[in-house]
Amino acid sequence: MVQMTMISAIQNAHDLAMEKDDRVVVYGEDVGFFGGVFRCTAGLQEKYGKNRCFDAPISENGIVGSAIGMAAYGLRPVIEIQFADYMYPAYDQIVSEAARIRHRSNGDFTCPMVIRMPCGGGIFGGQTHSQSPEALLTHVAGLKTVMPSNPVDAKGLLLAAIEDPDPVIFLEPKRLYNGPFDGHHEKPIVSWSKHELGAVEEDYYVTPLGKAAIRRSGEAVTILSYGTMVYVAEAAVEETGVDAEIIDLRTLVPLDLETIETSIKKTGRCVIVHEATKTSGFGAELAALVQEELFYHLEAPVARVTGWDTPYPHAQEWDYFPSPQRLGRKIIETLEN
Amino acid sequence: MVQMTMISAIQNAHDLAMEKDDRVVVYGEDVGFFGGVFRCTAGLQEKYGKNRCFDAPISENGIVGSAIGMAAYGLRPVIEIQFADYMYPAYDQIVSEAARIRHRSNGDFTCPMVIRMPCGGGIFGGQTHSQSPEALLTHVAGLKTVMPSNPVDAKGLLLAAIEDPDPVIFLEPKRLYNGPFDGHHEKPIVSWSKHELGAVEEDYYVTPLGKAAIRRSGEAVTILSYGTMVYVAEAAVEETGVDAEIIDLRTLVPLDLETIETSIKKTGRCVIVHEATKTSGFGAELAALVQEELFYHLEAPVARVTGWDTPYPHAQEWDYFPSPQRLGRKIIETLEN
Amino acid sequence: MAEQVSSYPEIAPLKLHVPEPGCRPGDTPDFSEFEIPRAGAVPKPELDASADDMLDLAFSIIRVLNKEGEAVGPWVDDLSPDDLKQGLRHMMLLRAYDTRMMTAQRQGKTSFYMQHRGEEAVSCAFQVALKKGDMNFPTYRQAGLLIAGGYPMEKMMNQIYSNEADPLHGRQMPVLFSAKDYGFFSISGNLGTQYIQAVGWAMASAIRHDSKIAAAWVGDGATAEGDIHSAMVFASTYKAPIVMNIVNNQWAISTFQGIARGGAGTFASRGHGFGIPSVRVDGNDYLAVYAVAKWAALRARSGFGPTIIEYVTYRAGGHSSSDDPSAYRGSAEGAAWPLGDPIERLKQHLITLGAWTEERHVQAEAEVMDEVKFIQKQAEAIGTLTSGHLPSGRDMFEGVYEIMPPHLVRQRREAGY
Amino acid sequence: MAEQVSSYPEIAPLKLHVPEPGCRPGDTPDFSEFEIPRAGAVPKPELDASADDMLDLAFSIIRVLNKEGEAVGPWVDDLSPDDLKQGLRHMMLLRAYDTRMMTAQRQGKTSFYMQHRGEEAVSCAFQVALKKGDMNFPTYRQAGLLIAGGYPMEKMMNQIYSNEADPLHGRQMPVLFSAKDYGFFSISGNLGTQYIQAVGWAMASAIRHDSKIAAAWVGDGATAEGDIHSAMVFASTYKAPIVMNIVNNQWAISTFQGIARGGAGTFASRGHGFGIPSVRVDGNDYLAVYAVAKWAALRARSGFGPTIIEYVTYRAGGHSSSDDPSAYRGSAEGAAWPLGDPIERLKQHLITLGAWTEERHVQAEAEVMDEVKFIQKQAEAIGTLTSGHLPSGRDMFEGVYEIMPPHLVRQRREAGY
Numbered sequence A, B: 001m002v003q004m005t006m007i008s009a010i011q012n013a014h015d016l017a018m019e020k021d022d023r024v025v026v027y028g029e030d031v032g033f034f035g036g037v038f039r040c041t042a043g044l045q046e047k048y049g050k051n052r053c054f055d056a057p058i059s060e061n062g063i064v065g066s067a068i069g070m071a072a073y074g075l076r077p078v079i080e081i082q083f084a085d086y087m088y089p090a091y092d093q094i095v096s097e098a099a100r101i102r103h104r105s106n107g108d109f110t111c112p113m114v115i116r117m118p119c120g121g122g123i124f125g126g127q128t129h130s131q132s133p134e135a136l137l138t139h140v141a142g143l144k145t146v147m148p149s150n151p152v153d154a155k156g157l158l159l160a161a162i163e164d165p166d167p168v169i170f171l172e173p174k175r176l177y178n179g180p181f182d183g184h185h186e187k188p189i190v191s192w193s194k195h196e197l198g199a200v201e202e203d204y205y206v207t208p209l210g211k212a213a214i215r216r217s218g219e220a221v222t223i224l225s226y227g228t229m230v231y232v233a234e235a236a237v238e239e240t241g242v243d244a245e246i247i248d249l250r251t252l253v254p255l256d257l258e259t260i261e262t263s264i265k266k267t268g269r270c271v272i273v274h275e276a277t278k279t280s281g282f283g284a285e286l287a288a289l290v291q292e293e294l295f296y297h298l299e300a301p302v303a304r305v306t307g308w309d310t311p312y313p314h315a316q317e318w319d320y321f322p323s324p325q326r327l328g329r330k331i332i333e334t335l336e337n
Numbered sequence C, D: 001m002a003e004q005v006s007s008y009p010e011i012a013p014l015k016l017h018v019p020e021p022g023c024r025p026g027d028t029p030d031f032s033e034f035e036i037p038r039a040g041a042v043p044k045p046e047l048d049a050s051a052d053d054m055l056d057l058a059f060s061i062i063r064v065l066n067k068e069g070e071a072v073g074p075w076v077d078d079l080s081p082d083d084l085k086q087g088l089r090h091m092m093l094l095r096a097y098d099t100r101m102m103t104a105q106r107q108g109k110t111s112f113y114m115q116h117r118g119e120e121a122v123s124c125a126f127q128v129a130l131k132k133g134d135m136n137f138p139t140y141r142q143a144g145l146l147i148a149g150g151y152p153m154e155k156m157m158n159q160i161y162s163n164e165a166d167p168l169h170g171r172q173m174p175v176l177f178s179a180k181d182y183g184f185f186s187i188s189g190n191l192g193t194q195y196i197q198a199v200g201w202a203m204a205s206a207i208r209h210d211s212k213i214a215a216a217w218v219g220d221g222a223t224a225e226g227d228i229h230s231a232m233v234f235a236s237t238y239k240a241p242i243v244m245n246i247v248n249n250q251w252a253i254s255t256f257q258g259i260a261r262g263g264a265g266t267f268a269s270r271g272h273g274f275g276i277p278s279v280r281v282d283g284n285d286y287l288a289v290y291a292v293a294k295w296a297a298l299r300a301r302s303g304f305g306p307t308i309i310e311y312v313t314y315r316a317g318g319h320s321s322s323d324d325p326s327a328y329r330g331s332a333e334g335a336a337w338p339l340g341d342p343i344e345r346l347k348q349h350l351i352t353l354g355a356w357t358e359e360r361h362v363q364a365e366a367e368v369m370d371e372v373k374f375i376q377k378q379a380e381a382i383g384t385l386t387s388g389h390l391p392s393g394r395d396m397f398e399g400v401y402e403i404m405p406p407h408l409v410r411q412r413r414e415a416g417y
């Protein structure tokens, strides 16, 4: 076991994958010599050469499109979109191509690749360095969408994503890179070195895609969360004193419906929390599913706590960010229903 | 009153808008001389000149991006994306720009424009001429999303969209262009000339955005539908003999929640139908909202009938398309619950 | 200082410039301003020549066959009369297949079709310049790559009919083939996307120290898409081993090539802003297409990086089975097209060589048509889109992912499969 | 026929080419291969000259100020000593403002900042070549357009502090200004998008038979985005009245300009594939920038269509307040940059003209700094990002649409506003 931040866990996953499989190539904007603006690819070019880790032009479309071609050739590209907010220029390549090639060619060509994107707010990034676009990816048949919440999972899930035969979107909550963050921005910053999920196995391991983790067992209400919101949920639970079960979904598609169902059958109540805007956010799918599958187990409506339906603002960041207080209120409300 | 198809109603709306307001300009691929591959802009170049209606290069990104600049200048561009499936290359301009400019500039610049896109399947268009990407637009704060289901609404809503001070996405179910279609592809094609909503007021009128229409009153269950699915719902209701209330949402954002609530308070049951893939489709938002707002009025889970989570196939088109039978089964199931 | 600027002389108000084609319905076509160099006139650069060494080649047209049907000049390559007869046969097969499939579509046996009339030389000649293992990233108008590559035509028809033997299991619209073993990438319905993918594939070959090259294809109209820019940037930066083909058939549905080309002299010249060697070739001259393709492929394979080839040709038919070009272009334009018909020209060349006769040609036409009809019959015996023998709805759920995730299994069951 | 192809001589395996900058940390900068023409050497084309008439100008550098500080050659324009002093003042204001804002960011008064050091001449000189009503579509590194355009600096600081007087109500990250009345379009955080928007704006001006022009801005790195291609296609096709600026400051965060430029000689040459007249200018020469900008603006306004201008300059500071360039480029590179410092060069010119002295300059520096500090104090009196006087959370819900729809009203209430 080694203490790692999410950054070093991700860097380490790259390193092990490149060592194990020489088809793995890594590139993106500032990813090569410099090792990425968040340093998630630091040292890889030095170790594996410019042939396998290099800087790309500022063209998200070119990065994804070329990676699709490489995957079709037989490589395993792992590419970085510098911020998830910049995936849109590549959206056609992601939706119409990466997600479709296996199906439309009946397996003649496939597209095993990982698109990494730092996502989420809490760093005063304003509207173009804070977005959580997961719902725009979960709607797309053919993609898998993953969002880890800690170093242990980040490493295992990234290695699983790299092994996966299909395109995987790997969303990294950047506010968690250096430590867990529960929304209490006024409190001192916590580091991963103080967290049990910062202690990472040094060797190669995979955390299977499609399996949620229960972060806290409880009886009163189920909280469905992922990414930064896992810690917001923990804080809300602590502050309200409610005996909630906190589920960290980890993978959004394919979804671990079984874990969700087992939990809600027990608690009868469900609150969903995510940072993305509300309307047509992934919480909508979760709420729709939960009431479809578990209607007769529910004692209260499934509630959503999300970012508002506005751009992510700069100065009003903490008004936008779903806080433990906001979540706490909704939990209480759901219990009182 | 004049009998119009949806195509002629849309053409007519363009014509009246260009006549009334010389800031209205119309362009897109094949939109100028030829009048559009679906002929929705036929005759406009001849009447208003190449200065106001012209062909564009095959660059959806360029079409939307340039329209944003024109809107910022003070024009009212009405542009066509030849198929909704081709909006992805323009997605960054739609999401990061058109939708954001008013907010990010605090109203210094605005973006009054209409992006028209033929959508939906039922024409053997396969995966890239059949998509219904509305959920990828309803998730985006700053956009309005409209989908008419008949000539009368198409004209009135398009004129309202053109008058709107904000960017409006105008989705046109292409399978409805020449007549209502209820999913019975084996039956003879019906034309608008035989439908009351094919009789269109010749003069300028607007149908306000954000207002749903009740296509059939009923007591047993509420069906939330839009676009082609309105007719599928009508057929399903007729075939099952259930006394359903059919709501045609017309505008998805902003949503007419009031009409939905009034109906479901009455019926206690709700089935949602759309053609787009299920996961994170707009039906998820509708289901989430309905159970959030009306949990204690619901006697059964809110059900969804949708396209499957696969690409839209060519040969298996009718397996994909939500049929009246499929919807009928879900209606019965919801009543039996 | 603003005053200085406002002291400019009075200037006329601005106007929007919208380019217009030469020949709309009712007009008489006029190609008098279309400059066609003599066959043999354009020099052949060394393989390692730079873009700067051949700037002119982006503004000229490489041609081998002259009016007399002779092959002349530095671009005459090594095709034997037998090779040429095979090339002729490929083009005739393609044309016969087009004819039959257009008719089949009209008869309601499938939903849609796209033909190649007038452009047969481009894909047929290109393919023979490739090696096994190379990969084309085509559009919908390069079926000649498959025919010249020996792909079974029955499979193409099965795909077009979406029948039970369709290699793509009915999932794709007609003509959006995929044939990896024949170096033919899955065709996308979204224009342009394959261009940058081809560059990625070529980069992969370089990363693996392989010797395979990629060939990207795009039409004149679709060069306006951003993917083409991405492709040029990446190909230029990483010197990817790729041939970047632009098929300028003068039209993009109803839109003439001037709308995509704008103020540029030619599409080939787009390469100049990226330092990519760029040439134009007579797309209706089988020998010229072959020679240029072979040269560009060898450049790529030798590590000299990308080449852009603009094929100057003419879309003699409608855009697709849904299109009627008489609504937007002069009906006489095709006949007036100055580069002639590719089959006719190769035929004449073979006759000039003494390796072919008019009679033999008529006979070959009949043979080829019979062959295609025979294959068609076999395909139709399996099924057509409307004959009812379609791939199962179950198949729609397969292959979305390698392993079907639980939610799709549930949906498949709900669908009754 | 495949055999013919396989008879090519044995070819070495392919390799991926990844361009590398000349100077990484620890290296000694070497600009000896960087060709700099003499000031005055590049001719000035007629306003209506075509792209073909000036191909060379995309590979040269237009320069006016020579080593002696004299203005020489055909591009010497009509700036009076007073104009030049004003230009110097603009650049000094920009630099002082940068200094103060960098410090403010370090002090935690705001979240982020981006400076202009070394590039001041580009935006400051460009703006004075525009007319009222023209519209810039800038990136984050052209605040000189605002300063030279007379925009109140306090507003800029209020925006950077996201305080209650921020014209953008705290909604945007620092430096992403918007100032319509000053011809300054709302800056996007997404690179490149503004380029095609600028073309659309220019097209609108032409559609309305107006005489306003647009100016688009992009960095060397961001030229790789597809929007730049869209912009070139549309500008070329519709002859839009626009000046398309490319600020080549050699770096895109940690990535040197060679990664975006690839095998092209220069960024300006990108225009050649579109028939767009394209020139390069010494971006650190205030007089040259002004002259080229004025010429290009007049071309646009006269109906001669777009012009591409590449500014050859150097990003002397870090990319942003979050960046430390010593991790990826040689620390001596900035000092070795052969085109010098724009303020220093204009100062020398004024001294040569006898209109300025070293003493006067030192004094001016102090004055300008005092002025900026004074403005800063006023802005800080209103508030900084961390002083607590922020725009209300209520404001976040405003302006998403002109009229707030019901769901946002409900959310605003839920948020407690």
Ligand SMILES: Cc1ncc(C[n+]2csc(CCOP(=O)(O)OP(=O)(O)O)c2C)c(N)n1
Binding pocket: B029, B058, B060, B082, B086, B089, C141, C189, C190, C191, C192, C218, C219, C220, C221, C222, C223, C247, C249, C251, C252, C253, C315, C319
């Ligand atoms: C992204 C995208 N936009 C629009 C279309 C619709 N479309 C299909 S073919 C075509 C014209 C293409 O013209 P060109 O590139 O010249 O090729 P050609 O048909 O002449 O071979 C258009 C606009 C599409 N398929 N994809």
Ligand SMILES: Cc1ncc(C[n+]2csc(CCOP(=O)(O)OP(=O)(O)O)c2C)c(N)n1
Binding pocket: A029, A058, A060, A082, A086, A089, D141, D189, D190, D191, D218, D219, D220, D221, D222, D223, D247, D249, D251, D252, D253, D315, D319
């Ligand atoms: C679409 C998009 N991709 C990536 C980024 C992240 N990013 C911001 S600035 C920058 C470098 C830009 O370099 P250049 O265009 O040369 O401009 P400069 O900073 O040198 O002025 C990058 C990669 C972004 N803002 N938008």
Ligand SMILES: [Mg+2]
Binding pocket: C219, C220, C221, C247, C248, C249, C250, C251, C252, C253, C315
């Ligand atoms: Mg074409």
Ligand SMILES: [Mg+2]
Binding pocket: D219, D220, D221, D247, D248, D249, D250, D251, D252, D253, D315
């Ligand atoms: Mg730069």
